[in-house]
Amino acid sequence: MNNKNLLLVISGPAGSGKGTVVKEIMKESDSFAYSVSATTRQPRPGEVDGVNYYFVTREEFEENIKNDSLIEYTQYCGNYYGTINSKVKEALKEKNVILEIEVEGAMNVKKKFPDAVLVLLLPPDFKTLEARLRGRATETEDVIKARLEKSKIEMGCFEQYDYVVINKDEGAKKAALDIINITKSEIQRTSRRLEVKEHFYE
């Protein structure tokens, strides 16, 4: 067991490239694990319990809410999605754990895990964000507008994040390496190494 592993929260507006960056992190380093969320929605074909999600019943999920066993949760299209405290703690024994979640959830994580490191992933500017969302061409104008509006609300939590990483257009690898680097650096923070002082004169 290594108690120095970090809980890394990665947020960013739709179009920031979160998903790709997280995949790149996993590709570049084997010291990260992806936190698996719990959900009440039905598994889609090919989805595996404990890999894609922990698939639980509505009763189980609400029991978790009642017991304060979730770090954060949200409802979307009538289904619950959330992060189970004990699962994260278990995963942290082995590796750094990445939680890719929205701003509101991130703020809750910080409350329950004050040692968590919060990274806000952003495109270089608003124009790029807009261009990326339009470039997807899978969403209606209304959805795009709603997402851009939401990005403004999310930006309100800017100062609550520990780091801001810019995901430029040349690919997600640079941003992934930046985040890996931040993790290595954070592990050397004095507040995470108090045992060094404790044991130095033994």
Place this chain on the structure above:
Amino acid sequence: MNNKNLLLVISGPAGSGKGTVVKEIMKESDSFAYSVSATTRQPRPGEVDGVNYYFVTREEFEENIKNDSLIEYTQYCGNYYGTINSKVKEALKEKNVILEIEVEGAMNVKKKFPDAVLVLLLPPDFKTLEARLRGRATETEDVIKARLEKSKIEMGCFEQYDYVVINKDEGAKKAALDIINITKSEIQRTSRRLEVKEHFYE
């Protein structure tokens, strides 16, 4: 001009390998400059004003003290040594600036430059520190004992440092790369990137 350059303070007990690590940092990266101290001692043969030290008169130095133009200063063997505020600010326009100073001076820097990043360089343990000091074989037992005692006092400021980097026996390069990494990571801290938020919706 880049206002994102860092003032990096590196402290560590005698035997921590500070000097070698700083040299390695300069070798591995060209984005660091070494802060040149001012002193009232006479230049030794080969020493160049503005390179090894700024050689100043006692009157000039005391004028600087009076005008609060020094970030920190100390007296040693009857001579003054100190860091001139304006010289550091000038150097910061071009590169990250490394200040290799003692714990007491480091605390003063933090007061005058709250954005400075303080790194404490330590050997893996006290035995290694002792072995390194004895291994030099150039110092008397009294000096060695005094230095070991001093290291205990210095350790009292442990929590005031932002990072603790361990300089293991396999060479200073690893510690140097750690410190370069810390610098890159610190530049991405939200508190240093407030302009990103400001300009995002322009």
